[in-house]
Amino acid sequence: MPVALRWTTLADGSVRDPVRPLPQPRRMIGQLALAALAVFAIVMVGSSVAASRLAEREAVNDAAHTANVMAVAVVQPVLSDGLLHGDRAAYENLDKVVRANVLPHGIIRVKLWKSDGTIVYADEKRLVGQRFPLDADQLEAIMARETKAEVSDLARSENQFERNGGKLLEVYRPVWTPSGAEMLFEIYGDYTPVESRSQDLWRGFAGLLATSLLLLLVLLAPILWRLVDRLGAAQHQREQLMRSAVDASEQERRRIAADLHDGPVQDLVASSLVVSGAIETVRNEGHESLASHLSQVAATVRGSVASLRSLLVDIYPARLADAGLAAALGDLVRPLAARGTVVDLHTDAAVTEGLTEVQQQVVYRVARECLGNVVKHSGATRVRIALEEDSTHPTHPILLTIDDDGAGFPSGSTPVTQGHFGVRVLTDLARDVGGVLEVASAPGVGVHWRLRLRSSRTRR
Template identity: 40%
Template sequence: MSAHLDVSELRTVVLADGRRTLGDTNVARRVLVRMTVGTLVILAVVVAGGYFASARLARHEVLIDIRTLNESVARTLVEPTGDRLLAGDPEALAALDDAVRGHLLPQTAVERVKLWTGDGRIVYSDEAELIGQTFPLAEALLDVLRAAEGSRTGVSDLSAEENRLERSGGDTRLLEVYTAVSTDGGESMLFEAYVRYDILEQRQRDILLSFTAVGLVALGLLAVLQFWLASANLHWLQRERARMSRRSAEAVEDQRRHMARDLHDGVVQDLVGASYLINAGTGPLRAAGHHDAAEDLHGAEASIRTSVRSLRSLLIDLYPANLRSSGLRAALLDLVDPVRARGVQVHLDLPDDLELPDHLEVALYRAAREAVRNAVHDGRATEIRLTVRPAGGRVTLTVRDDGDGFDPAAPVAAGHLGLRGLADEAEVLGGTLAVTSAPGQGTELRLVLPR
């Protein structure tokens, strides 16, 4: 090789990159990004939906809980002594007050208790200032009184006069529940409890946290499943495209083999037969003294023989017979022997035990033949290195020469379509073809194909 090779002047042009066809890492990256974005969108929708669902569920659960609590207190503490409470019996009021202050207020979320009569008078409250005062009852509460059963819940209207003391407690919102209580004397009263609103918010947070945790786990499992399915589909698609590419290459090779056989058994044999006939007619013409006619026939015979040699060279190009019978190494040795005979140093390096599918051997041979031919006829090279190296799932052919070189980025001249044909074949097989060269700096052709 030339010792003064100036690498800085070399240019590399990728003529083919079939990995884009078979799905490279960029495809996988795009799939991953799209799935990640989709998963984040789903997560946002799930979290938003979970928030509103948890708010509704928390409100429903808390209202049921405080209604159940209020009804339980009304039935156990108020109803048994309802007539006495209604009459203002101090002993009954004291017993109720002890139960409310000793157990209900400290042990539950209840903030205030009121016991109403049907005319809006407060018979009892843990706030003594309210006892005996009268306030108008809302129509909804009067409906509960008339029904003499059931309960009603809602958010307290702290702007109402009867709730002025609740306003002073610093709470901006309270939940209230009214339960109808019937006395033994047939009178109806309302037992009202005010509950801190923060228990609703806390319950909402607990439900949202549980929902989010379960949702994230489920979403994570779904995302893993999606990624696995996408990866499996992508690998399947790559395998199918690789398989189809191999079948396409094999079909092309079959066509070339049939074409070579048809040409050999048909046109070539006809031309050889014609040359024999012409040669057989040359002798009698000379014997008869028709030397000019004999020379013309001899010229025609030479032209036919030249055509036969060209056709046989074309047959080798279409389908080298020794490649299938003897393998890639033998075919490459046959390729470089005539070049060595012309004084060119050729170094051939490939493993002895290299085994490749037929369509890959043909593709590598054709690329090597094109590179060697260009190096000798166009580049006037004196030294050529031809290397075949398998690595992992790929096989690489490298052909370097010390010839004249050229600008690989320049437009291909008319009639010089060898590299373009190699690039098309590499594209179909899912491989890459790159040429590195510069005027006066030799040439390197590098073909990488998936095995």
């Protein structure tokens, strides 16, 4: 080509309304199993979090109950007002009770606070006498006279001696000395039972879930297998109906073409012969005006015969069915050669033999439409048509090219922007078989078409 051309893609190779193959039953069940495993993994993570939170909530409640029992039954009976003033005997008496009856029950730390935040008792003696500001929950427990339980925030300064063991359960509630002085009783419980309980709950969830999913998979497998079989049978029936419809359409086109050929076409040919004979008769009798009118009638009849025969080829190209695609393409280019256009036709025999019947019809119709445009619009002196294999395009290796040296499209215009009906037909033909259709042109360099088709030998 003398200049670089810009190609416009009219059909991109996608098939309209493709029939997707059904998955194999084994593959479908395998996908179901993988999906079940994915669901199992997701639910396991979720159940682990849920089990941890549930176990923690239960442990906090248990710790609150334990703290209430210890406060009422163990600690408060031995409280003395002397603790408020640093009485050594009162401290030793309480410490003896705490170590004997509180610490052995999974309690890590015990503290007794004055309302101003001073620690008057702790089993860790280094804390005694230190003063820390009470937080909002501690103050609320004293004011509301209720028990508060939570997972301890060991970042506070008062917890400097409890930070090495990980999480702890913290419970505090008010207690009173014999004189009615209010203090805050606080214990820290071991968090290990929470983890143990969480694991037990998780095992229960996991076992139940695994059993349920496995049972569901076993129940669904035969149902899916049967469903795929029925879908396969339905698809097979659909394909048979489509083949039957195509065959019926082919037979109907053949019947219509035969009826037209044996009926109206023959009648018009006979009428043309009769009119031609009448022309000679009236001319011999000296009626030139009538002979002229009859000549016009004869020309109209012959034109109608030609149009009908062209229509017959459109409806049912007998030459394509009888002699093959190469011969049919030869018939298409013969009128061009008769008009003085130089035609270069090249068809690869191996390629034409490998095309399906539908593909041959598409190639024929695309070539006929393009050559018709050459006759009507281009004014070309040379046309080249080639049907060959193009190994550089592995997905669509069958290539039909039609090039002419005519006027080409006007600047800034393409058949697409002009909305040519013939171009829409070509585009639909290519899309019906999953072909790639491209066109390029420029003023003075002609029009160039490329139709790429899939090879029937490599179709899946």
